[in-house]
Amino acid sequence: PGSRLNVAVLLSGGVDSSLALRLLRAAGHTCHAFYLQIWFQEDFRNFWGACPWEEDLQYARQVCESLGVPLEVVPLTTEYWDRVVSGSVEEIRAGRTPNPDMWCNSRVKFGAFYDYLDRTYGAAFDRVASGHYARVERVPRRSSPAEVRLLLTPDAVKDQTYFLANLSPRQLSRVMFPLGCLTKSQVRKLAAAADLANKNRKDSQGICFLGKVKFHEFVREHLGEWPGPILEAETGQPLGLHQGYWFYTVGQRGGIKLPGGPWYVVAKDTLRNAVLVSRQYYDADKQRNTFTCGPFNWLDAATRPDPDPRAGPLFVKVRHGPSMYCCELRLHDARGDGSYGNDSYGTVVLAQNDQGLAAGQYAVFYQDGRCLGCAVIQETVDVGGAGRREKTGAPAAVSSKA
Incomplete structure (x- = not known):
């Protein structure tokens, strides 16, 4: 102004x-x-x-x-x-x-x-x-x-x-x-x-509320430990024990102390308290390009993706950083009235594969340099719709008062 x-x-x-x-x-x-x-x-x-x-x-x-x-x-x-x-x-x-x-x-x-x-x-x-x-x-x-x-x-x-x-x-x-x-x-x-007092101060890194506390220390303080099996994803063969599936994230390589690696976390089964790992993380049958997401948060009633080709392609970020994927978004009308409001859900198909798609993270949508809004990733699917999906609990109910 x-x-x-x-x-x-x-x-x-x-x-x-x-x-x-x-x-x-x-x-x-x-x-x-x-x-x-x-x-x-x-x-x-x-x-x-x-x-x-x-x-x-x-x-x-x-x-x-x-x-x-x-x-x-x-x-x-x-x-x-x-x-x-x-x-x-x-x-x-x-x-x-x-x-x-x-x-x-x-x-x-x-x-x-x-x-x-x-x-x-x-x-x-x-x-x-x-x-x-x-x-x-x-x-x-x-x-x-x-x-x-x-x-x-x-x-x-x-x-x-x-x-x-x-x-x-x-x-x-x-x-x-x-x-x-x-x-x-x-x-x-x-x-x-301008000679600001903090002109040489380093940028903060990591999760906002952790500060100098390491992620594992924070999780152990609040969730404790719960030993369970580490399983080979392809065979179900037990390979070792973990101290709690909550210490692991999809795509993680470090901290998996098993022989014959490198091993990568490909899924977590909270029902069995199991962590599934694989040495073939980058194989074609492990690739992911599809996920469901919702509910949506549109930044304005007019900011939903414009289907007109002249509006430009739709892009999505699945994590913070410079990378974004060209994508197709298929909205599912939750109310059945054609409004496709914030309570709608959608299916996103990426033009490329992303191994690290994780339930709970946010998908943020862009068109013509403009951020349209976001939705929570609910479920990820292997390329071709193969059966491996993350078996996790329902999203936590959290107060969103503003």
Whole structure:
């Protein structure tokens, strides 16, 4: 927007959100920074010497002081546990592969935080900004509010539209992403030129709520161990024992200590507490190109895939990163009224094979550089519809209040 705005800025202590704040201030906007305190792992204090968020908050304060911007710490630990962590634990228990970073955005950063702003400040802020690598475009409409589109960024590696595809239209309508037209290297250069306190700080890696806690440590703390058989997928022959199927993910190679490898995890059978492995992971009969998914989250009523060939091919990402597949989406009308709403399900056929398709992950759809929305992968099928499907529990019921 060309006018000066009153902006609530989400500040994490990292260089991306700090530069976003710097750019907004330079553009003349009035900014109020917010640090969301969502760390919950007091039980893991022995893994480090200090609270995991103290360093983040210290950097955030330094940046705000240098820019003359007020900073407020918002405690959302309870909301974070209820809306993200507990559901992730239950998904892992069900043998699925959740995406807590996706939930963190839709349920906390742009969910619980929105609730906090509305309760505390009413309509004081015109926009909520963050350091995500994404673009939003507002297209005026005659008889309704502007259509807000979520678009890809120039940096295909850092692009974060995948993690934002689960936002509701209402949530998306309030956001702005100052870094949307920048690459990571440009952000680093601008941060250095502005002499930001965290200009040389490394990017955070891994699952949002784990911090320095390793995935196995987190799972063992919350789910414990449950020994069971490791079976050869082709023969059913027992090869060894595992300490819990929840420690494994489809496509995993490391940590499988069996002779004659390399061995890869190809499926988990939660009913038998079995992990199925194979040495022929990349063989033709193990390839996957089809999965069912749903329910859908469309970012706007007009963002469903356009069947008109002039709209361009449909693409899908099955994980965060630069890679996406050309695909065919066959929607199944859940209501039977032709609306194909958010409660619909679909079947996706990829133009290429992907060995690592996993139930519980998100499929995010794109057309002509625009992120249309997403759906949860429910079941994967081998090429040609061969019988191997992941045998996992039903999706966990998780609060999605926003």
